[in-house]
Amino acid sequence: MGKETGFLELDRQDRTYDDPKERLKHYREFVIPHAPEALKGQASRCMNCGIPYCHNGCPVNNQIPDWNHLVYEDNWKVALDNLHSTNNFPEFTGRICPAPCEASCTLNIVDQPVTIKSIECAIVDKGWQEGWIVPQPPKKQTGKSVAVVGSGPAGLAAAQQLARAGHAVTLFEKHDRIGGLLRYGIPDFKMEKHLINRRAVQMEAEGVQFRTGTEIGVTISVASLKENFDAVVMAGGAEEARKLEIPGAELPSVRLAMEFLTQQNKRNAGDDELRAAPRGSLTATGKHVIVIGGGDTGSDCVGTSNRQGAASVVQLEIMPKPPEKEDKALTWPNWPLKLRTSSSHEEGVERDFAVLTKRVVGANDVAGLECVRVEWVDGRMQEVPGSEFTLKADLILLAMGFTGPRKGGMINQSGVELDPRGNVKADTNSYVTSDPQIFACGDMRRGQSLVVWAIREGRQAARAVDEALMGVSELPR
Numbered sequence: 001m002g003k004e005t006g007f008l009e010l011d012r013q014d015r016t017y018d019d020p021k022e023r024l025k026h027y028r029e030f031v032i033p034h035a036p037e038a039l040k041g042q043a044s045r046c047m048n049c050g051i052p053y054c055h056n057g058c059p060v061n062n063q064i065p066d067w068n069h070l071v072y073e074d075n076w077k078v079a080l081d082n083l084h085s086t087n088n089f090p091e092f093t094g095r096i097c098p099a100p101c102e103a104s105c106t107l108n109i110v111d112q113p114v115t116i117k118s119i120e121c122a123i124v125d126k127g128w129q130e131g132w133i134v135p136q137p138p139k140k141q142t143g144k145s146v147a148v149v150g151s152g153p154a155g156l157a158a159a160q161q162l163a164r165a166g167h168a169v170t171l172f173e174k175h176d177r178i179g180g181l182l183r184y185g186i187p188d189f190k191m192e193k194h195l196i197n198r199r200a201v202q203m204e205a206e207g208v209q210f211r212t213g214t215e216i217g218v219t220i221s222v223a224s225l226k227e228n229f230d231a232v233v234m235a236g237g238a239e240e241a242r243k244l245e246i247p248g249a250e251l252p253s254v255r256l257a258m259e260f261l262t263q264q265n266k267r268n269a270g271d272d273e274l275r276a277a278p279r280g281s282l283t284a285t286g287k288h289v290i291v292i293g294g295g296d297t298g299s300d301c302v303g304t305s306n307r308q309g310a311a312s313v314v315q316l317e318i319m320p321k322p323p324e325k326e327d328k329a330l331t332w333p334n335w336p337l338k339l340r341t342s343s344s345h346e347e348g349v350e351r352d353f354a355v356l357t358k359r360v361v362g363a364n365d366v367a368g369l370e371c372v373r374v375e376w377v378d379g380r381m382q383e384v385p386g387s388e389f390t391l392k393a394d395l396i397l398l399a400m401g402f403t404g405p406r407k408g409g410m411i412n413q414s415g416v417e418l419d420p421r422g423n424v425k426a427d428t429n430s431y432v433t434s435d436p437q438i439f440a441c442g443d444m445r446r447g448q449s450l451v452v453w454a455i456r457e458g459r460q461a462a463r464a465v466d467e468a469l470m471g472v473s474e475l476p477r
Contacts (some may be wrong), residue, residue: 006044012112013042020224020347024307027188027268029095030343034115039122042115043071049106053195053333054116057104059456060087063118064101071119080127080377083120085476087456088157091128092182094121095191097452098296104333128198135205138166144469147172147229149216149410152180153451154442155235156199157458158465162233164468166240170229173214177269178239182451188328189298189307193269217409226437231465234424234433235458235475238443244292248360255282257297257399264304284310288392290369291315291349292357293399296342300408301397311350314391320376321353356383361390369393369406404450407443414438423447431461432468439465 003009010189017023023030034042046068054064063082070079083090094117099155105113105409127133144167151173162368164171175287177183179196200210216225225232241256245247263282284305291301294317326336347353361368373387402423405411411424417434419425424433424440429441442454460475466473 003044004371007047007107007111007114008047010041012045013038014115014117017343017346019323024347027264027307029189029192030224031095033122033125034457039119040072041120043068045107045114046072047320052107053104054101054114057335058101058451059452060093061456062086062101062120062460068114068116068119069403071096071123076123076126077132079123080099080132080216084133085122087132087452088160088459089153090120090124092153093189093194093452093455094124095195096186097450100113100335100452103331103335103351104369104455106333109328111440126368127418129253133202135202137206140166142166142470144230145170146166146231146233146465146469147225148233148235149225149334149446150180150442150444151210151212151236151238152182152235152237152442152443152454153179153428154237154458154461155180155205155233157455157459158233158235159208160203160206160463161459161462162465163203164373164463165470165473167466167469168416169208170434171203171210172214172216173210173212174218174221176213178210178212181258184265185258185297185300186265186413187304187310189303189322190300193265196304210393212437215409216223217411219411222252222410222413230437230469232438234414234416234438234440235442235461236405236444237455238402238404238423238448239406240403240404240422241398242359244360244396244398244400246357248358248362248366251360251362251364251366253366253394254360254396257291257293257301257397258307260284260397261297261300264308274433284308284313284395286311287339287394289313289395289397290391291373291397293317293401294319294351295399295401297401298397298399299342299344301399302349303342303347304347305397306344306347311394312392315349315351316355317347317351317353318356318374318381319353329388333393356381358388360396361393366393367425369396376444402443404447405444416440428460429464430454430468431457431464439468 055131067079099117100112101116146167148155148171159169159171220432221447223371285308289305291298291311324337326338358369358375369391374381374385417425426440463473463475
């Protein structure tokens, strides 16, 4: 513990943002990091509480009090080593993880939690700036080969861990660049893509081979993969988007959020319009946009729509409006239900809650959206009589979550057993599927979840594969 009275002397100080009027002009990150001394002060608020519940809140089990103490003592290099011992990609989680660790912080019971996410991000960013993050190639090769399918956070983590264990790892990605939803689902203003690129350079130096533009089950059969590799790790994510099942949903300007976000990320990457938009250009410029879905993906659509110059943006959520603040005595140390306002919301949006969509209005294309207000009684939804209303709309973006992995191609060819929710069935110990040569991790196994859970499962699956191939494993869980 760096300073016993730190949490008594200093208040929480969050990172700040560039002014909305300025950041709406571009797609770059706009978070203003803490100054070094301010960061040390924030780290000193960690109160050495004896039972660090932040460990329980963090899916990768980051040793948070340890690296808070090290930052306070200006021992950044050791802090980075500690952070990397549990998390392969802290620059990802330090930007886009919702920080369940902070909700579990003991200080959060009676005060504001430690700025864990900001400190984590600062540690790894300093590591890159100082040149401390270098490839870690294995000392020897095992002679075993592993195919990892999917280059999102789960696939990247699994591939890096397996390569460091000495296996010959090939990472397959159906898109033209690696990164999965990190690349094409997360807007650049939340996470710039050079962060993925430099990790790819590191991983290639560690022995990982990347094969982009290769869809398993289409370009290469699962049978061929099993024939040429000793083990296969399925980390393809949960890409089956929940559909809008109302009249008019088939109209051309009712589009999936991922299609909308992917197109803009491809434009930012310099792709031409034809390559970026195979179904035709999709933009919010000058349009009245309705985003259906109140989660992070919906928020990303709001921020992207405003940057494209939308005439108006409305975000609808079927659930009731959460309370402004949680009841800490009731929820701590669990993730609380409370109203969350993102940086994209602050840039301009009308949010509406407890709204059910009924019909998309329009003949040849979208002209409006008929809705009705709902109330929840004993956990059941019922429409409020006489509360019908219609919103003007030119573009409707569906951000209602994902129902699981896509069932065609790889999953069908593999013949692996699925769980009752339609995810690939595998436990969290062996991570093996019903086919002993095939393993599964990340959202493809657990369903739609957080980046930090994907990294955890990728790491744990790597250990399980290593143990299956070698009999023992020195990789951490």
